[in-house]
Amino acid sequence: MLILRKCWAFIKKDFRTDISYRIAFAGQLLFTFFMVAAFYFFAKMIGQSSIPSLAPYGGDYFPFVLVGVAFSSYLDVSVRSFADTIRSAQVLGTLEALIATPTPPWQIVILSSIYSFVATSLRVVLTLAIGVFVFHVQFSNANWAGASLVLVLSIICFAFIGVLSASAVLAFKRADPSGWLVQGLSYLLGGVYYPISVLPHWAQVLAQVLPITHSLEAMRKMLLNGASLEQASSSMTGLLLFAIVAGPMSIASFWLALKRVRKEGSLGHF
Amino acid sequence: MKPVIDMEGVYKSFTQPRTLGEIFLHPMARKRIQVLSGVTLRVQQGTLLGLVGSNGAGKTTMLRLLSATVTPDEGVVKILGQDATRRPNTVHKNLGVVLDDERSFFWRLTARQNLLFFASLYNLSNKAAKKRIDALAQLLDLGPELDKAFRNLSTGWRHRLALARALLHDPQVLLLDEPTRGMDPKAAHKARALVAQRLVGEQKKTVVMATHDLRTVQRWCQSLALLDGGKIAMQGPVHELIEQVESRFGLSDTSQDETETEE
Numbered sequence: 001m002l003i004l005r006k007c008w009a010f011i012k013k014d015f016r017t018d019i020s021y022r023i024a025f026a027g028q029l030l031f032t033f034f035m036v037a038a039f040y041f042f043a044k045m046i047g048q049s050s051i052p053s054l055a056p057y058g059g060d061y062f063p064f065v066l067v068g069v070a071f072s073s074y075l076d077v078s079v080r081s082f083a084d085t086i087r088s089a090q091v092l093g094t095l096e097a098l099i100a101t102p103t104p105p106w107q108i109v110i111l112s113s114i115y116s117f118v119a120t121s122l123r124v125v126l127t128l129a130i131g132v133f134v135f136h137v138q139f140s141n142a143n144w145a146g147a148s149l150v151l152v153l154s155i156i157c158f159a160f161i162g163v164l165s166a167s168a169v170l171a172f173k174r175a176d177p178s179g180w181l182v183q184g185l186s187y188l189l190g191g192v193y194y195p196i197s198v199l200p201h202w203a204q205v206l207a208q209v210l211p212i213t214h215s216l217e218a219m220r221k222m223l224l225n226g227a228s229l230e231q232a233s234s235s236m237t238g239l240l241l242f243a244i245v246a247g248p249m250s251i252a253s254f255w256l257a258l259k260r261v262r263k264e265g266s267l268g269h270f
Numbered sequence: 271m272k273p274v275i276d277m278e279g280v281y282k283s284f285t286q287p288r289t290l291g292e293i294f295l296h297p298m299a300r301k302r303i304q305v306l307s308g309v310t311l312r313v314q315q316g317t318l319l320g321l322v323g324s325n326g327a328g329k330t331t332m333l334r335l336l337s338a339t340v341t342p343d344e345g346v347v348k349i350l351g352q353d354a355t356r357r358p359n360t361v362h363k364n365l366g367v368v369l370d371d372e373r374s375f376f377w378r379l380t381a382r383q384n385l386l387f388f389a390s391l392y393n394l395s396n397k398a399a400k401k402r403i404d405a406l407a408q409l410l411d412l413g414p415e416l417d418k419a420f421r422n423l424s425t426g427w428r429h430r431l432a433l434a435r436a437l438l439h440d441p442q443v444l445l446l447d448e449p450t451r452g453m454d455p456k457a458a459h460k461a462r463a464l465v466a467q468r469l470v471g472e473q474k475k476t477v478v479m480a481t482h483d484l485r486t487v488q489r490w491c492q493s494l495a496l497l498d499g500g501k502i503a504m505q506g507p508v509h510e511l512i513e514q515v516e517s518r519f520g521l522s523d524t525s526q527d528e529t530e531t532e533e
Contacts, residue, residue: 020378094373097374102439
């Protein structure tokens, strides 16, 4: 109950802050519409020709990229929000005041990012809703329960990358290059805008290390083809393996970073 | 009787920026500055201790060590018998801190929204938090400022709010870093009286207050500790030490006018 109350307090605080910048808040909503519309017309342009690499996903580019763009935003928010939370608390001067409360630092970092995940979820829903209601994408076969499970597993994997990135920001202050590297590689190799089958063989192998590859593969199979959990089991295994390896690494790195800044007395520095 | 605050042989140093030449000649070396050298300090329950020293003497570092946001290189810091390095979250349950950083609030929220948010981090229920905030608003005369955006508050109001935040969870121990800086003389007097008479005198809380203002120490504190050269040069009852401190170290009274006004 206590953690839920704190979680609600963070969401309220961040929502109030967000809506206090009204133009930026409205701009985000408009941007979502423009982005979906841009992909719709791009898909319309290439839609005349048959693309073999899209066949496993129903053959139509627009639903393929809609799912890719919508769910890759979870990667963006995971990689950035934890580190951004630390960075903005350092710059605003609130980090030391937050750490001086009885709430453990790991809870503060996670709870500080909750609003970003809630806002991203709303944006994903909005993206899909624009696709369905404005541009008539069909999700009639979708396995929503399976997709929700993939989503939870994906967020956990992405969050571990985010905590690694946050640890680097906590310790070294400036934005963490590893976060940008993972994000860049994920967009290049993870199958957000195109199927990974169009990549060279070595890049397809490298893509298997990235959680977004497995996440989007499973998500598309479930939302576009209505695949069962069993049919998406290889992608689910990929996500699980990533979580098992990255989880302890991210927790250890955060603990070491916190120990370092306490030792150096640089909690309030930026 | 066991001391509420117990620092034993604490050393603390920080890394210093290096010149390009130093980095080139010794890329892996670190330049460090020693801030505290074997500090031992014990404070009993119900004491208001004035921590004095010149700029850069290490007062803020000492408060950060006591608040468990910084760990010592050597030595032990205990608050209410709990090791601050090993159990910082336990220590924070009974500790209120007023930092020297007036930015430590969320600027887009009102003062009340800020206090409600921090109250949840101090494990207060919403109902208890609202009640406590109303009580603190009365105690610290926060009045209508409570519903103004934090960014619109003056420095003095921000410090009052910082004091209110430190008292949200009714802690046993308070660490105050120049708590009345920026307050008008009346508000500063009221805040000092609140700390000395109500919190320490009646409620027997233990308070360490870092300040440059010797008159404040003389008027309100029972004991003082003087930091000099990274060590506690003197510690004891104010009435025994105040003259020695003034003459030996020539510490300036930076808020003479303010003190005279309030008296």
